[in-house]
Amino acid sequence: MPKDNGAKAKQSKTAGARASRTASDASLKTINLALQGGGAHGAFTWGVLDRLLEDGRIGLDGISGTSAGAINAAVAADGFLKAGRDGARQGLDDFWRLISKATAFSPLRPTLFDQLRSGSDWNMDHSPHYILFDLVTRLLSPYELNPFDLNPLRDILATTIDFEALRRNDQIQLFITATNVRSGKVRVFDTDEISVDVLLASACLPLVFKAVEIDGEAYWDGGYMGNPAIFPLVYNCDSRDVVIVQVNPLARAEVPVSARDILNRINEISFNSTLMREMRALATVSKFIRDGALDEERYKDIHIHVIEHEAEMRLLGTSSKMNADFDFLCFLRDLGRGAADRWLPVAWGDLGVRSSVDVFDKFL
Secondary structure, three states: OEOOOOOOHHHHHHHHHHHHHHHOOOOOEEEEEEEOOOHHHHHHHHHHHHHHHHHOOEEEEEEEEEOHHHHHHHHHHHHHHHHHHHHHHHHHHHHHHHHHHHOOOOOOOOOHHHHHHHOOOOOOOOOHHHHHHHHHHHHOOHHHHOOOOOOHHHHHHHHHOOHHHHHHOOOOEEEEEEEEOOOOOEEEEOHHHOOHHHHHHHOOOOOOOOOEEEOOEEEEEHHHOOOOOOHHHHHHOOOOEEEEEOOOOOOOOOOOOOHHHHHHHHHHHHHHHHHHHHHHHHHHHHHHHHOOOOOOOOEOOOEEEEEOOHHHHOOOOHHHHHOOOHHHHHHHHHHHHHHHHHHHHHHHHHOOOOOOOOHHHHHO
C-alpha cells in the first residue's frame, strides 16, 4: 500500500511516544492487531489478547476492531491505561463476566436436544426460544420490537470504560469500524472519536437494534464493510506487522444443504469478504515490492500474521453467537489462549521480518 505522507500531527506525536517506549526494551516486538467481530465468539479474541498480554514481549501500536472486536479493543486499551498489561487482562475478564451476568436470565441457551443433536454444547439451532427469536426478528423490525432501543451493553460499556481518558491516550491507537446505513460506505472512527455510541454502532445488528445515530448519520455493524478494516493500520501505524485474530471460518469442506447451514455459510462469507479483498491488495503490493516493481521507499510492505482455530470454530453455528453462557465464554477464551500460545513460538522469528502466513494461499 502507498505510504500516507499526510499523516495527522497527533499520529506523529503518538508514534514518538510509542517509539521511545519500544526503544527502552530491545526484546519487545511491536505489532498491530486486527480483531474480527462475531458476537459471543469475541470471547475467543479475549483469550488471544489475554495470552499475548501475559507473554510480555508483545507491544501494541494500533488495534483495528469491528463489533465484538471493537469492544475487546476498547476494553483492553482502557485496562492498559489504568494498570498496564495486568489491567488490560483484568478489564477483559471483568467485561465478559458482566456480559454473561447481564444475560443470565435470557432464554437463549442451548437445550439438551441441541447438545445431543448438534454434537456441541453451545449451538442453539433447535432451541424453540432461539427459533422463535430468529423468526420474530425477521418479521418485525427493532423499531417495532424494541421502540425504546434498550440495550444492556450500553450501561456495561459506560460503567466499564473511561472514554475521556481513552480518547486522550497516546499509547495505543484505536480504529473502530462501522457501516454507514445511507451511503453503504465504511466509517472508521479514530481514537479521539471513540464513545459508547461508536462501539454500539460497530456492533449494531440491524435486525436486533435500531441504527445508531452519530452526528446525524446512521450506522450498522461494521462487519458489512470491514471485518476488520486493515487500511487504518497500514496508513497510520509504524509497525509493519498486522496480526489478524480470525473468528469467522474462511473455508468449509462441505456444501451446506439445510436452510440454517446455508444461512450460516452466507453469514461467514459476507463477514469475511472485505477482509479477503484487503488481503488481496496487500499481498499484491508485497509481491511487487519483492520483485522490485514498486519502490519500497514509497510503498509499505506489510507483514501478515493470523491467529485462529478454524477446526473448532467451524463447529459453532451462527446461533451460538447469541450464547453468553459463561461456561461457553470461558471455553472460547481458553480456545483463544491456546491458539495464541501455539502461534507465539511459530511466528516470533517472523515478526518485523516477513509474513508468517502464505497470504495468497489462505485468502486468495
